[in-house]
Amino acid sequence: MRSSPERVLPQPPGRGWRGRPWQDYALFVVLVAPNLVLLSVFVYRPLIDNIRLSFFDFNISDTSATFIGVENYREWWGRHDSWQIVSNTVVFTIAAVVGSMVLGLALALLLDRKLFGRNVVRSAIFAPFVISGAAIGVAFQFIFDPGFGLVQDVLHKLGVDKAPDFYQNPHWALFMITVTYIWKNLGYTFVIYLAALQGTRADLMEAAEIDGASSWTTFTRVLLPQLRPTTFFLSITVLLNSLQVFDIINVMTRGGPLGTGTTTMVFQVYEESFRNFRAGYGATVATIMFLVLLTVTLVQVRIMDRNEQ
Numbered sequence: 001m002r003s004s005p006e007r008v009l010p011q012p013p014g015r016g017w018r019g020r021p022w023q024d025y026a027l028f029v030v031l032v033a034p035n036l037v038l039l040s041v042f043v044y045r046p047l048i049d050n051i052r053l054s055f056f057d058f059n060i061s062d063t064s065a066t067f068i069g070v071e072n073y074r075e076w077w078g079r080h081d082s083w084q085i086v087s088n089t090v091v092f093t094i095a096a097v098v099g100s101m102v103l104g105l106a107l108a109l110l111l112d113r114k115l116f117g118r119n120v121v122r123s124a125i126f127a128p129f130v131i132s133g134a135a136i137g138v139a140f141q142f143i144f145d146p147g148f149g150l151v152q153d154v155l156h157k158l159g160v161d162k163a164p165d166f167y168q169n170p171h172w173a174l175f176m177i178t179v180t181y182i183w184k185n186l187g188y189t190f191v192i193y194l195a196a197l198q199g200t201r202a203d204l205m206e207a208a209e210i211d212g213a214s215s216w217t218t219f220t221r222v223l224l225p226q227l228r229p230t231t232f233f234l235s236i237t238v239l240l241n242s243l244q245v246f247d248i249i250n251v252m253t254r255g256g257p258l259g260t261g262t263t264t265m266v267f268q269v270y271e272e273s274f275r276n277f278r279a280g281y282g283a284t285v286a287t288i289m290f291l292v293l294l295t296v297t298l299v300q301v302r303i304m305d306r307n308e309q
Helices: 024-052 071-078 082-111 118-128 134-145 149-157 170-198 202-210 216-225 228-243 246-252 263-275 279-308
Strands: 056-058 063-067
Touching: 024 056, 024 202, 024 279, 056 134, 071 082, 071 279, 082 118, 082 170, 082 263, 118 170, 134 149, 134 170, 134 246, 170 228, 170 246, 202 216, 216 228, 228 279, 246 263, 263 279
Parallel strands: none
Antiparallel strands: 056 063
8 A cells, every 4th residue: 555645834924943932042142243243353354364465565654555465485394484473382282281280180179169268269279360460471571580589589598500591591491480480370271260160069079088089089080070161171272362462472582582482383473573564474374373262262162072982
């Protein structure tokens, strides 16, 4: 026998796609449209203009621009200082992300306990995050000053005759700005981890303690898996923030010593665009940084999706 074709029931009046009311879609458009307009005007349009500008020889002091194709990219690839700047960016970013997250988690674990005066200490740790990076850079200039800085004074009291010259040695200068940024950003990772610890399951921790698990086993096998979404969130946001650090570098070293000792890619964008007046080449560096950052973020999201499956 031939089976009768399935009957398609008509949609009830007032229903749209997948049977949802048209009012839901109208509300969705009303709520999302303003955000899309703002993102299009202030994020996507400048991004597209920046990519377009990277194919031009453009001086910000002149209104004319000459199309040169991929010459800016070829120049960046062949310049001797490009890989030094990339190396500075990678070292600074990895140290800043790992350092601020590890120290933030350690402080969150410590101050999650019922300790006397912990609220005051919490506020003190978070305070540098809301202070201007330029102000912190000026303050740390005095701390690392080779003549009368706090670091030099402590090292001399410990018997170190020749203290590092943080302003003449490129490696020590990069170390200096990295420590300064970690100190400023530590409050952010601390607060996020502290909030995440408030939501962990106490019953799992108690079960591990009853089973006789060591503190390290409880931390790595019970606590860290519960903090995985928070760690993933922080790894992306801290990475984005670290790649955009400009004020601390500009105040403390201005990209030096020895030319590009502490120059990162975002600082190079500023130098090429507003000091050398080569906005086209600066847009090229910004585009390369955007593509690398987009790739890293997509890889992080992919890894997180696999871990959740």
